[in-house]
Amino acid sequence: MSHKLAFIGFGVVGQGLAEILLEKKEELKQKEGFEATVVAISDLMKGSIYHPNGLDIDLVLKTLKETGNLENYPKVPSLVTGWDSFKTIKETNADTIIEVSYTDVKTGQPAIDHCKAAFESRKNVVMTNKGPVALAYKELSELAKKHGVYWGFEGTVMSGTPSLRMPIEALAGNEINEIRGIFNGTTNYILTKMEKEGISYEEALKEAQQLGYAEADPTSDVEGYDARYKVVILANYIMGVPLKVEDVPCKGITDITLKEIKEAKDEGKRWKLLAKIKKENDRIVASVAPEKVDLVDPLASIDGAVNAITYECDLLGPVTLSGAGAGKKETGFSLLIDLIHINRKQKLITV
Ligand SMILES: NC(=O)C1=CN([C@@H]2O[C@H](COP(=O)(O)OP(=O)(O)OC[C@H]3O[C@@H](n4cnc5c(N)ncnc54)[C@H](OP(=O)(O)O)[C@@H]3O)[C@@H](O)[C@H]2O)C=CC1
Numbered sequence: 084m085s086h087k088l089a090f091i092g093f094g095v096v097g098q099g100l101a102e103i104l105l106e107k108k109e110e111l112k113q114k115e116g117f118e119a120t121v122v123a124i125s126d127l128m129k130g131s132i133y134h135p136n137g138l139d140i141d142l143v144l145k146t147l148k149e150t151g152n153l154e155n156y157p158k159v160p161s162l163v164t165g166w167d168s169f170k171t172i173k174e175t176n177a178d179t180i181i182e183v184s185y186t187d188v189k190t191g192q193p194a195i196d197h198c199k200a201a202f203e204s205r206k207n208v209v210m211t212n213k214g215p216v217a218l219a220y221k222e223l224s225e226l227a228k229k230h231g232v233y234w235g236f237e238g239t240v241m242s243g244t245p246s247l248r249m250p251i252e253a254l255a256g257n258e259i260n261e262i263r264g265i266f267n268g269t270t271n272y273i274l275t276k277m278e279k280e281g282i283s284y285e286e287a288l289k290e291a292q293q294l295g296y297a298e299a300d301p302t303s304d305v306e307g308y309d310a311r312y313k314v315v316i317l318a319n320y321i322m323g324v325p326l327k328v329e330d331v332p333c334k335g336i337t338d339i340t341l342k343e344i345k346e347a348k349d350e351g352k353r354w355k356l357l358a359k360i361k362k363e364n365d366r367i368v369a370s371v372a373p374e375k376v377d378l379v380d381p382l383a384s385i386d387g388a389v390n391a392i393t394y395e396c397d398l399l400g401p402v403t404l405s406g407a408g409a410g411k412k413e414t415g416f417s418l419l420i421d422l423i424h425i426n427r428k429q430k431l432i433t434v
């Protein structure tokens with residue numbers, strides 16, 4: 084099947100997916116019958132380009148690298164420049180919108196409205212932006228369903244590690260009453276670096292930013308807001324409970340000093356930013372906070388930008404999944420798996 088894609092936002096993750104589409108073009112065609120044409124990219128500062136017959140991804144990436152602006156793409160006939168996100172969503176011939184603009188932890192905007200505009204234009208959305216899923220899951224999932232389009236958001240929790248797809252598909256039939264884990268790559272990277280290399284909090288945060296792990300405003304990572312969004316997504320999507328962001332007490336890692344990290348080590352413990360969700364009768368209790376975990380706890384050995392999640396299943400007992408929690412290719416992959424899902428569904432319909 085052939086797909087026409089439009090990117091909204093073209094930072095670390097957007098470019099990660101573009102590189103994957105370029106590198107795996109032939110393999111995806113052979114193995115999955117998947118073909119994609121990028122028709123448009125609209126980014127706030129990097130400019131906006133649209134060509135109904137498709138853009139040359141290699142040339143797009145080179146243009147951006149060399150000039151910093153997409154609008155320096157060669158001026159081929161029918162190339163349109165300067166369209167904002169909404170015009171790109173509504174008026175291009177894309178069938179699927181890749182929403183990879185920044186996550187606004189207060190309002191979820193403009194990404195919520197990007198999703199609405201796409202669904203109302205009968206376009207699929209695949210996204211890594213957590214805002215719309217954390218703040219408007221019910222409304223948006225109903226709207227996507229009403230318009231018969233697909234909404235994929237695997238990368239909103241634990242990057243490309245299938246923390247959403249695995250429980251929904253492979254653990255189906257179990258009741259999941261408790262979830263616990265490490266859901267933020269940046270903070271886990273910082274804590275690991277502070278403990279193992281003795282570097283300062285500021286230095287470790289800078290590295291996480293350079294590696295593309297941190298949010299555009301890293302306050303979201305270090306104060307725990309990003310992990311809190313992921314808790315809300317898991318509660319709504321996996322546990323079917325309409326938990327709200329304001330119901331989740333949240334504390335970050337900014338107060339943890341090198342001295343405290345060393346003291347924990349001497350006690351046979353390690354600081355981790357833990358997220359917890361538990362169903363208690365009709366109630367759900369959830370939190371995000373740093374905790375000293377025993378070194379024997381499986382979560383203690385989760386290092387760097389890796390994340391981990393344990394699902395307490397009524398039939399299977401605890402199931403733990405660990406893998407990348409952030410990163411360019413890793414999160415680009417999360418979008419690819421959602422696109423492959425659309426492709427497989429469409430193939431089933433056409434046979
Ligand atoms: N990085 C990671 O490892 C992961 C990221 N995510 C999520 O994925 C999303 C993208 O992350 P990432 O690529 O790292 O972030 P970046 O900050 O690198 O990229 C976001 C891009 O979106 C652009 N943008 C912001 N607002 C708009 C808008 N209204 N219209 C068009 N473009 C816009 C920005 O423009 P400009 O900078 O040019 O102003 C920027 O280029 C975020 O929501 C993040 O939370 C999820 C999982 C992992």
Ligand SMILES: N[C@@H](CC=O)C(=O)O
Pocket residue numbers: 239241242266267268269270296297298304309408409410
């Ligand atoms: N900033 C986030 C990116 C993925 O969601 C993180 O560090 O985990």
